[in-house]
Amino acid sequence: MQYLISVIHDQAGLATPDEDAAIDVFNDRLQTDGHWVFAGGLASPDTATVIDNRAGEAMVTDGPFLESKEYLAGFWIIEAADLDVALKLAAEGSKACNRKVEVRPFR
Amino acid sequence: MNRIDVHEAIAQAHREEWARVVASLTRRFGDLDIAEEAAAEAFATAVQRWPADGVPPNPGAWLTTTANRQAIDRIRRENKRDDKHRKAQMSYDDPPEPLGAIDDDRLRLIFTCCHPALAMEARVALTLRMVAGLTMPEIARAFLVAESAMGQRITRAKAKIKAARIPYRVPSAEDLPARVSGVLAVLYLVFNEGYLATGPDTDPVRHELTAEAIRLTRLIRALLPDDGEAAGLLALMLLTEARRPARVSAGGELVALDEQDRGAWDAALIAEGHRLVRERLAAAAAGVAPGRYQILAAINAVHTSARDMRDTDWSQVLALYDQLVRLDPSPIIALNRAIAVAELDGPEVALAAVDRLEPRLAGYHAYHATRADLLRRLGRGRESRAAYDKAIDLAGNTAETAALTRRRDQLR
Structure with a gap:
């Protein structure tokens, strides 16, 4: 079972060196324990571009699809047996990156 | 056996066996929906058959067997293939925990229904449906919520349990105290809603809720002695x-x-x-x-x-x-403590303690009711009346409003 752990943040600025170091430790543990699938940190939301090609003519919009105070700062995709395991890992991840996270199962 | 006895036997079986049937089916089929529906059908079958056939010697076993058959029929009807079905199963410990009081499927069911990833109101609704066996209309009525809204609440919770894979398992020893305390909080909330029911058009005490809360707490007590x-x-x-x-x-x-x-x-x-x-x-x-x-x-x-x-x-x-x-250190505990202080050190000392809680309890009817009572005892009638007015405004229980109104109107 895979889960997406989204990192939610409400202030500008990337992870501090301390946070980066803690994230590295957590990532190592995910890999050692077989939970690791993928992870990444994202550039700030104002670097985003929205494309809508539903009508066959790609509409390009500068900026994120949703203007809100809170934004997606990064994510992990983990492998976990069930939600209890995923929540425990998410709690560790939140502590490591020093940000709020959301856990959501893949279908 | 006459009709009344049969109906009493069915009611008793419902009280004693519902949770066990739902829990064992959930374990076997890994799906709360299937378990709930098959259990309900098994009890409906009992209502039809027992008056004519007589009450079976072991009602619990009869109900479980009947429910199992209903569940298998449903799975066949829906043409679910075995392998596809197995994939959708909820995860539970395999092998199961050692035998003992704790090895009871009902305990798994309770911990799943009271999982911290579910909203409190969803935990309450789900526990009353799946563990206590109350019907959707009964739960909706008990919480003064429209039946459709209550139905959605339960459906959404079951869907989340399945999609997010909330496990069907007794938590590990390390997590157990926190999780038990979460279960007890759900039961206490059910009890309190029954004991001081809110809402202008409802009975002041809803015995069906206090009785269910006690029954479920007895069960938890028996499972976790x-x-x-x-x-x-x-x-x-x-x-x-x-x-x-x-x-x-x-x-x-x-x-x-x-x-x-x-x-x-x-x-x-x-x-x-x-x-x-x-x-x-x-x-x-x-x-x-x-x-x-x-x-x-x-x-x-x-x-x-x-x-x-x-x-x-x-x-x-x-x-x-x-x-x-x-x-x-909650202010409500401090408020109740002040009532004991009033008996020991007099209303003036108690009032000073209560007044200090104002910033945190100004929206709570019992804060104003306690102040009103202390002010009355101190002979400060005008202030007491004002406090009663506020308490009456905020109180949600019909019988409590009536009592506060009488006390206010007795002030001179």
Whole structure:
């Protein structure tokens, strides 16, 4: 079972060196324990571009699809047996990156 | 066996076997929906068949077998292939935990329904449906919510359990205390909603909810006999429920503890509650620190030991509140502590303590009701009246509003 752990943040600025170091430790543990699938940190939301090609003519919009105070700062995709395991890992991840996270199962 | 006996046998089987049937089917089929529907169908079949065929010698086994068959029929009907089905199963420990009181599917069911990833109101609704076996309309009525809204709440919770894979399992020893405390919080909330029902057009006390809460807490207590807080909560509920017959007057007013007819209290429930409290006191004497439910139960044991309000051992009550405040610094505990202070040190000292809670409790009816009472005792009628007005505005319970209104109107 895979889960997406989204990192939610409400202030500008990337992870501090301390946070980066803690994230590295957590990532190592995910890999050692077989939970690791993928992870990444994202550039700030104002670097985003929205494309809508539903009508066959790609509409390009500068900026994120949703203007809100809170934004997606990064994510992990983990492998976990069930939600209890995923929540425990998410709690560790939140502590490591020093940000709020959301856990959501893949279908 | 006549019709009435058969119906009583079905009702009894429902009380005793519903959770077991749902729990064992959930375990076998890994799906709460299938378990719930098949259990409901099995009971419906019993209602049809038992009056003619007679009550089977082992109703629980009959119901489980019948429900199993219904579930398999449904799975076949829906043409679910075995392998596809197995993939959708909920995860549970395999092999199961060692045998013992804790190895009970009902416990798994309760922990799943009370999982912290579900909203509190979803946990309450799901527990009442899946564990207590209340119907959707009954739960909707109990919480004054439209049936469709309650249905959605339960459906959404079941869908989340399945999609997010909330496990069907008794938590590990490390997580157990926090998870048990989450389950007890759900049961206490059900009990309190029954004991002081909110809403202008509802009965002041909803016995069906207090009774269900007690029944479920008894079950938790039986499944987790070493958990002191489960025993404490059961004792607290029993000692509170014992006073129910004296709690609402013939005129529909809530009767405060000091005005209750103590002869109307239920002596059997009090005796049972006191036994549990004594058991926990012995554990505390042996060095096990009591949790909040145990302390609240002990406070209620002091009250229910006094045959007359004047015989209440208030210094004991205050000592217990002091212990409770250290554990739970909530303003509501501090408010109740102040009531004991009033009995020991007089209303003026108590009022000063209550007034300090104003910033946190200004929106709580009991804060204003307590102030009103203290002000009345101090002869400050005008201020007392204003406090009663605020309490009446904020109170949600019909019988409580009636009692507050009478007290206000008796002021001179």
